[in-house]
Amino acid sequence: GLNVAIPNKSKSIKDYQNVYNDIAEKIREEDEFDNYIGYGPILVRIAWHSSGTFDKNNMTGGSFGGTMRFKKEINDPSNAGLKQADEFLAPIYKKHSWISHGDLYTLAGVTAVQEAQGPKIPWRPGRVDQPENTTPENGRLPDATGDSSYVRNYFGRFGFNDTEIVALIGAHCLGKTHLENSGFEGPWGAASNVFSNEFFVNLLNENWKLQKNAAGNEQYDSPKGYMMLPADFALRQDNKFLKLVKAYANDQDLFFNDFAKAYVKLLESGIHFPADQKPFIFKTLDEQE
Numbered sequence: 001g002l003n004v005a006i007p008n009k010s011k012s013i014k015d016y017q018n019v020y021n022d023i024a025e026k027i028r029e030e031d032e033f034d035n036y037i038g039y040g041p042i043l044v045r046i047a048w049h050s051s052g053t054f055d056k057n058n059m060t061g062g063s064f065g066g067t068m069r070f071k072k073e074i075n076d077p078s079n080a081g082l083k084q085a086d087e088f089l090a091p092i093y094k095k096h097s098w099i100s101h102g103d104l105y106t107l108a109g110v111t112a113v114q115e116a117q118g119p120k121i122p123w124r125p126g127r128v129d130q131p132e133n134t135t136p137e138n139g140r141l142p143d144a145t146g147d148s149s150y151v152r153n154y155f156g157r158f159g160f161n162d163t164e165i166v167a168l169i170g171a172h173c174l175g176k177t178h179l180e181n182s183g184f185e186g187p188w189g190a191a192s193n194v195f196s197n198e199f200f201v202n203l204l205n206e207n208w209k210l211q212k213n214a215a216g217n218e219q220y221d222s223p224k225g226y227m228m229l230p231a232d233f234a235l236r237q238d239n240k241f242l243k244l245v246k247a248y249a250n251d252q253d254l255f256f257n258d259f260a261k262a263y264v265k266l267l268e269s270g271i272h273f274p275a276d277q278k279p280f281i282f283k284t285l286d287e288q289e
């Protein structure tokens with residue numbers, strides 16, 4: 001059905017900046033998580049996975065209904081590890097339970113990118129919690145072993161073009177893969193909690209070798225201990241994707257601008273906002289000192 005955003009008229013940018021600040025302060029406070037990577041990366045992932053169930057062919061899924069809060073969705077094998085993000089957000093929801101879960105998950109993903117020194121992400125509230133029986137079925141999130149045509153086709157389900165696809169996957173500059181979650185293993189060393197174009201620089205410049213990991217899955221490893229998923233490496237194996245990878249490796253500002261636009265489109269997939277609803281642009285903690 002049609003997901004029409006219903007902004008809460010009693011809440012202003014100040015109220016949402018308060019939620020942003022609580023999330024940002026908790027990220028700073030709980031800095032030891034995942035070997036001092038912190039919670040930022042999995043907050044970006046839960047925002048993306050909440051939105052990544054969208055299917056433009058039948059207008060189902062997406063972040064609107066906040067169904068990630070239900071067992072069926074959070075237990076999707078593709079969401080392994082994200083219960084920790086949901087638990088991180090539970091006290092934030094308890095304190096600000098006027099907010100919808102869809103707004104909370106996506107706002108957390110915005111906060112995490114901005115607090116990681118990434119671009120400003122304009123954000124609009126108005127998602128409305130939907131009942132458990134509207135939870136989409138498992139299996140709508142992408143397969144890490146896919147090749148370039150798989151990746152282009154997968155994101156075609158959202159109506160994303162090549163620029164949006166490559167920019168979005170640049171979020172793999174944050175965090176790491178965990179064998180117990182996805183069957184892929186990334187190195188502590190190379191994992192980062194600073195948003196940058198490093199993913200593209202490494203993808204282009206490292207000497208990658210395809211090898212089986214401890215779970216028997218093939219991944220690309222580099223002498224420096226970096227890794228890439230087959231679906232990451234696919235961005236080098238298609239001429240149009242490769243052109244974009246090179247552009248972003250050579251111009252971080254271009255990457256930041258394209259990422260911000262694509263991330264907004266992802267987090268708002270399937271939602272109709274009032275034409276006059278202006279997005280909020282939040283200040284970082286550093287900008288409020």
Ligand code: HEM
Binds near residue numbers: 145169174179
């Ligand atoms: C072809 C599309 C994609 C595939 C196949 C994919 C796959 C994966 C896999 C397998 C992991 C490791 C999970 C774990 O083991 O803990 C991961 C982590 C991550 N993904 Fe993606 N992803 C894709 C697109 C995206 C997009 C569009 C975003 C955000 C805009 C994103 C953000 C992240 C982040 C931040 C992490 C790190 C999480 C952590 O450190 O725990 N990914 N992804």
Ligand SMILES: CC(=O)Cn1cnc2ccccc21
Binds near residue numbers: 172173187190228
């Ligand atoms: C540090 C590292 O492995 C960079 N990287 C490369 N591919 C990734 C996929 C998800 C998260 C991080 C990823």
